[in-house]
Amino acid sequence: MDNLLAYIILLAPGLIIMLINERVGSHPSAKYTNTEKLVMSVLFTLPVLIGNMLLLYLKTGIANVPQLQEEIKGLSGLILFTISSILFSIFFCYLWHGYIKENFVVELINKIRRDKDKCDLNEGNLVWEDAFHGRKGLAVRVILKDAKVYGSPTNMSENISDERCLLLADSEIVKDIVENHNVPVRETYVDTKSGVAVEIYDSEKFLAEYNKKHSQNAIYSD
Known part of the structure; x- marks a missing residue:
């Protein structure tokens, strides 16, 4: 049971973000191996987990992952974690695609490419x-x-x-x-x-x- 809860905490939010990214047209899952998908899920989970921990800390005083595992063993805690994970996943996807990716990530990549005398990356569309x-x-x-x-x-x-x-x-x-x-x-x-x-x-x-x-x-x- 503890292992299942750990998987839910570490992978579920990241999988939600990967699914949203795939529908948006970014990060098509068919191009990645299972290991790469696992690593990406964990990385995508981090901002959602931080948001969840902050929310639960303000609501219940939970301050670490073991306490979070105990909290979601109960039905109310599991429901709250699930709903907040979905909402935070949508929020971070919107923030990523609407602002961070274009204004920071792509701009940084293009700066490096210009220094290497390469053409700019067009991240807007395929x-x-x-x-x-x-x-x-x-x-x-x-x-x-x-x-x-x-x-x-x-x-x-x-x-x-x-x-x-x-x-x-x-x-x-x-x-x-x-x-x-x-x-x-x-x-x-x-x-x-x-x-x-x-x-x-x-x-x-x-x-x-x-x-x-x-x-x-x-x-x-x-």
Whole structure:
């Protein structure tokens, strides 16, 4: 029982943070070994454990981990620890991604990289997210091994996914416009692992030609 409580104290908050980070698009668990996951869980637990200890000290006078183990043996103590762990985990994830990571960690890394005459690290987004997420009126052509597929992306796989998938709408409309009105390609996303390329057409030119042919448009309108 004591071992189980020790595992809960040391690993549970860190696992919660890892799950949140994974959903945010940071620290995908598939890239790490079990040992690395264990070490990261313990490290992520530290700020949550400090917050929990401070809260419980103010509430019950608990000042060390053995006392914390005794406290969470009771149902009320376990419930309080669980709720506070979840809340502190969410808070520290928000603080990390919203402020500390970009303003301190990435800035420090970039300072070191500049001293080594290397380009800055762009921590904001991944290439996949940069290319397709949140862009309106996008028209693309996906080039596969034996096929070319046109369309407008309406959904895409997450950054943490091993596969790169796009849900395309209005394939025939997009194909007709880009082929018959000389819409230029502005960017090309290339997945070097799978060999798939996605050509991204000039949105302004595409929308101008689209609006000439269609008076109403629910998908491409702002």
